[in-house]
Amino acid sequence: MFSKCVRAAAAALLIGAAADCRAQVTPADEVNPLIDTHKSRWFFFSSASRPFGMVNLSPDTGVDGDWNAGYLYGEKYIRCFSHVHDWQLAAVPVMPATGEMKGPAGYEAYKSAFSHDQEVAKVGYHKVYLEDYKITAELTSTKRVGLHRYSFPAAQDAYIYIDTAAKLAMMDAPPDAKIRRVGDKELAGYTVLAPTIRRKKPVTVYFVVQLDKAFDGYGDWSKGGSAFVHYKFAQSGRVQMKVAISYVSEEQARLNLAAELPHWDFERVVRESKQEWNEWLGKVSIAGGTPAQRTKFYTDLWHSLLGRRTFSDVNGKYIDNTGEKPVVRQVELDAKGQPVRSTYNSDAFWGSQWTLNVLWSIAYPKLMGDMTQSLVDYYTNGGMIARGPSGGNYTFVMVGDQAVPLIAAAYQKGIRNFDVKAAYEGSRKNAFPGGIRDHAGYEAGPKAEGGGMKYYVERGYVPLGNFGTGGHREGAAQTLEYAYQDWTLARFAEALGKKDDAALFQKRSGNWRNLFDKSTGWIRPKNMDGSWLEPFAPTCLGSNCRGFVESNAAIYTYYVMQDIPGLIEVLGGRAKFIEKLQGQFEKAAPARFITPHGKHGENWVDYENQPACHMAHLFSYAGAPWLTQYWVRRVKEEVFGNASPSGGYNGDEDQGQMGALGVLMAAGLFDVQGGAEAEPRYEITSPLFERVTFQLDPKFYAGKTFTVAARNAKPGNVYIQSTKLNGKPLTGRFWVTHKEVVAGGVLEVQLGPEPNKSWGIVSR
Missing domain, CATH: 2.70.98.10 (Beta-galactosidase; Chain A, domain 5)
Structure with a gap:
């Protein structure tokens, strides 16, 4: 049987008219x-x-x-x-x-x-x-x-x-x-x-x-x-x-x-x-774009709603496998006796501060809170907030405390349908020796120390040395990860009125400076005796360079989201920062800004893996937002634009992270700092579609919808000429705040083929 849409199209051809069947195509069909x-x-x-x-x-x-x-x-x-x-x-x-x-x-x-x-x-x-x-x-x-x-x-x-x-x-x-x-x-x-x-x-x-x-x-x-x-x-x-x-x-x-x-x-x-x-x-609707772009957009969004699998039963019972024997636990119930949420298995949230944390907070705030509570349950049940839980237990996948950026961002954005007290207690515990940071990759057991937290606390950095077990015992990356996580924890503590903790973690968030080598201009690992690692180069052959997790110094040097002005300063100021970063993108372009999985040490930019996912957005912070617009569009099209079985995610779609990144790039919104700041905001880049509309959850936000409307959106028009928020010019900044987004309204973005180098410039 032919559908009504197909029959209408056939009839339209016979009479020489056009038939538009888009209205019958749902997001799921895309x-x-x-x-x-x-x-x-x-x-x-x-x-x-x-x-x-x-x-x-x-x-x-x-x-x-x-x-x-x-x-x-x-x-x-x-x-x-x-x-x-x-x-x-x-x-x-x-x-x-x-x-x-x-x-x-x-x-x-x-x-x-x-x-x-x-x-x-x-x-x-x-x-x-x-x-x-x-x-x-x-x-x-x-x-x-x-x-x-x-x-x-x-x-x-x-x-x-x-x-x-x-x-x-x-x-x-x-x-x-x-x-x-x-x-x-x-x-x-x-x-x-x-x-x-x-x-x-x-x-x-x-x-x-x-x-x-x-x-x-x-x-x-x-x-x-x-x-x-x-x-x-x-x-x-x-x-x-x-x-x-x-x-x-x-x-x-x-x-x-x-x-x-x-x-x-x-x-x-x-x-x-x-x-x-x-x-x-349907929480996110689009208009315009090619069929392939629409398909990729909704497939990206679909992936962001797939990977974290439900682990609890229909009545809210689930298995806690953190102790000596499995224990049956119960998710809290509402007044009608129904579970208020699910609990989940999940791969790591490593790098999700730029992907899932951002997308979920706009379009799916309840999910973000529920996911947060699921991770916090592990603190209540097993003594540590989870990192990559599977089968009711910890897997200690990757490094650090990847839950705290999620928790802090949720709280700062008014998403608080989780146990805030337990979330803070667990996050604070994980930030000291004996917490989950001390578990290197996949390092189980009660005496884990591969995370090097005693060195981080005593010295302000994690050295390279033979301590602990497990994988990813790479001191420079661990130091950078911990410093950013400390900053998110400082913001969480500050919001809760815990001034002493906020000051402590804010100070520790500056530990990245202890591994910045002025003589080379890169983050550089240190040995146990405090000397610099020799030999040293910003890139190397293989999965990762010594001291870095699935990456290298050329990428991790930019892993300072909590202090971008400080990073720009140590790299020589705005002009030199832009020149350095621009040179890396130009070097990475012939390889499409990626490396094959398992060769992450080899490229200057690597959008195949998490640590580099913010790099193109950093130009805006240095006073060159037009370069962010240019490189983000190239990355979107060349790395994530393929809509066939042979490409589109480049082999490492960690349970929705690269999908969420694709959605954000297409919508023209991003957040380098991950949403944990006191007033979260979204950097504006060039939207791919004529219109992207987010349906806002009335249980969390006052607005009904927030729309990014691109004017003159067509191939080649990748540069922002001007912006308006609810009809008023948006000048002197390259971002819109979270409060402005969730209040609802329209962000108009005028696009053109040549850069407007005065748009989005923030006075020094």
């Missing part, structure tokens, strides 16, 4: 989940998923490893459909088949070829044709329940394998898994996910499987850890299957299933999934 799937991580790809879904059901072409695993566009075979693609979590792989029963032989035996020509992938729905079995498989989901629909050909024998004892993704084979037959339409069980180098403890996933047709046979293998159901079809047949999960218990999995999917109406679930996605994506 999303393309296949963008940059040629080389992605286990948790990158989602299709049959809800916003922040516990279940994120999709086909897996690769089942081994963290990188280059999950769904990869160039692969020829589907090996299973699994239900969890999360930070250090993967679970419940299933696969339909016909012919000989091959389940015990594993993925390689029962995989099937497929073709993109017979594939549909969109938000909340995925459809593939399994060529080896002539099966059409369709997938959708609620937040905690996966729903499958398999159309089998006429075949004597048809199977569905539930291979829960098999190795999957980054983990070893489950140390324990059990599945049992409950009836002729139901199975239930659990699988214990083996620890990983990041998630140090096992975690159990409980599941309930229900089918809409009684099966003709049942069997299991792997000592009852995996199973199959058997059907006999004399003619073609259709089977639907629900898979509900919980990290708490089988009973809770049943509760999730009963609450979220009591029926078998597949089309209804697809429709409701799209509706829910449109509610979230």
Whole structure:
């Protein structure tokens, strides 16, 4: 059947008129989940998923490893459909088949070829044709329940394998898994996910499987850890299957299933999934732009609403795995007995001060507060605010205390739907020896010291030395990260009236100066004896230069967001600062401002990874906002503009961070300081679209909408000529405050092909 839009377009062609069908295209329709799937991580790809879904059901072409695993566009075979693609979590792989029963032989035996020509992938729905079995498989989901629909050909024998004892993704084979037959339409069980180098403890996933047709046979293998159901079809047949999960218990999995999917109406679930996605994506609307730009914009926004996966059940119960034994906890309930929020798994918030923290605070303030409380729960339960929690425990991914910039920014922007007292206590604890900063990358245990906090407190910097364990024990980067985090904590303390703490952390925020080498003009690591690292160069070959985390001195020298005037001063003043930074962008341009993942030490600017994501915006602070406009647009188009399966995120989309960055660049808004300042503000750059409108949450903000309206927005017009806020000229600054944004209104940005070098200039 042709849609009304298609029929209208055809009729318009016959009469020579134009047909505009944009009104019928929703934000969810614009999303393309296949963008940059040629080389992605286990948790990158989602299709049959809800916003922040516990279940994120999709086909897996690769089942081994963290990188280059999950769904990869160039692969020829589907090996299973699994239900969890999360930070250090993967679970419940299933696969339909016909012919000989091959389940015990594993993925390689029962995989099937497929073709993109017979594939549909969109938000909340995925459809593939399994060529080896002539099966059409369709997938959708609620937040905690996966729903499958398999159309089998006429075949004597048809199977569905539930291979829960098999190795999957980054983990070893489950140390324990059990599945049992409950009836002729139901199975239930659990699988214990083996620890990983990041998630140090096992975690159990409980599941309930229900089918809409009684099966003709049942069997299991792997000592009852995996199973199959058997059907006999004399003619073609259709089977639907629900898979509900919980990290708490089988009973809770049943509760999730009963609450979220009591029926078998597949089309209804697809429709409701799209509706829910449109509610979230519709918080930001756009006008103008090319089809590819619109697709990339909403795919970016979609990614920002995917990665942090729900960990609590429908009634708010969740597992706390921070102690010796798992403990069932309860999210707070409202007056009607419903949970007021979810708790989440998440990769690190490393670098999110420029991405998720900024976007969420404008468009999704409740989410930002809920995410904050989820991290603070770990302080209440386990003694430290979390850094990259997975399976109810810490993973200590990356370095420092990445939660405090999120917490401080939320508080400063009036987002306070979290335990402020506990948040401050936990943030302060993490800023001293024994807190989470002392845990180097993935360093667990009660006596972690790889973070070097005793040296940071005593000396004002972290030296290079053989102390602690874990990864990322790189003193210069640690010092820079801690100093910025101290500044955000100082602002949080100041806002709470804690003057002594504010003064302490403000002073410590200047520790970056202890590693600035005037003789070279770069941040430079120091050895344990206080001497400068030799030999030294701003870039190097490999993953990172000594002393820097996945980066180098050429990039980390600019990691002084809390004192940009001070940085400009030590680099020789505005003119020399601009010359230095401009030279780095020119050197990085031939490589598209990125490096291949794992070679972060090699380029002068690296938008493939987090530490450099603010660099193009620094020109504005030095008195050259037109250079920010120029380089931001180039980065947006050359690094993040691709809307095909072969590009768009460059391999490292850390659970929505690069997606959020793409949204902000397209909207012409950014925040170098991350929102923790006393009066948060957003730097203005050139919008990509004619109009970007944020729907403001009335529970948090007084305004209804805030619109960035670009006048004369067309290719080549990347320079701001003038700006108006609610009809009044905006002069003498290159920013708009958070208060002005959330009060609602319109920011008009006049664009042109040549720079206006007087716009946005702040008097010294």
